[in-house]
Amino acid sequence: AIVPVICEAVVSTQSTGVFALMVSVATPRTVDIENDQLEVKMASAEKSLAKMENTLKALTAEIAQMEQDLGWQAQHAAAAAACRGSTPTGGHGPYGNRVFAKENTRSCDSICADTIFSACDADISLQGFPGKVTSYTEPVGNYYNYGCTTPGNSNVLFDEVKAAGDAVVTEANDWYYRYCCCRKP
Numbered sequence: 001a002i003v004p005v006i007c008e009a010v011v012s013t014q015s016t017g018v019f020a021l022m023v024s025v026a027t028p029r030t031v032d033i034e035n036d037q038l039e040v041k042m043a044s045a046e047k048s049l050a051k052m053e054n055t056l057k058a059l060t061a062e063i064a065q066m067e068q069d070l071g072w073q074a075q076h077a078a079a080a081a082a083c084r085g086s087t088p089t090g091g092h093g094p095y096g097n098r099v100f101a102k103e104n105t106r107s108c109d110s111i112c113a114d115t116i117f118s119a120c121d122a123d124i125s126l127q128g129f130p131g132k133v134t135s136y137t138e139p140v141g142n143y144y145n146y147g148c149t150t151p152g153n154s155n156v157l158f159d160e161v162k163a164a165g166d167a168v169v170t171e172a173n174d175w176y177y178r179y180c181c182c183r184k185p
Helices: 029-088 107-111
Strands: 006-013 018-024 100-101 119-128 139-146 177-183
Touching: 029 100, 029 119, 029 139, 029 177, 107 119, 107 177
Parallel strands: none
Antiparallel strands: 006 018, 100 177, 119 139, 119 177
């Protein structure tokens, strides 16, 4: 039987002018071994790639969650500032005042009454726009100050508790979120 042999020849010239000939001979057995080694390396590389893809997915999800959390925190800080500015005395009482998300069908009088911060100072509604402004006449957001005694605008899209987690960071968000400014009497 004839056994196929794979040959590779390399000829090189050295500065002395002497020729050297190197011959590499591969038999089917050595090719099989090299193939097996390449398959093992390829499987390892595929596992590493899958692990990196899973890590990337997890990091992407974590960044999206952090973006949402930061968006809501900015919204809450704006609500606290709006409450501070909406009250005649700037907020007073024996404790730090509180801001609570407003349920779209209830008054802030009712929502504050459900807590130890039972006195309502204001019902505010605000919306912040994404991105940095580049002029002093470009708006950064909108606001309203409703009274404490009525539900006011009862659009469910103004209710943070009922909103989707990413609602505050989506560019299509054209909704205000409403909050109750409450204090402990």
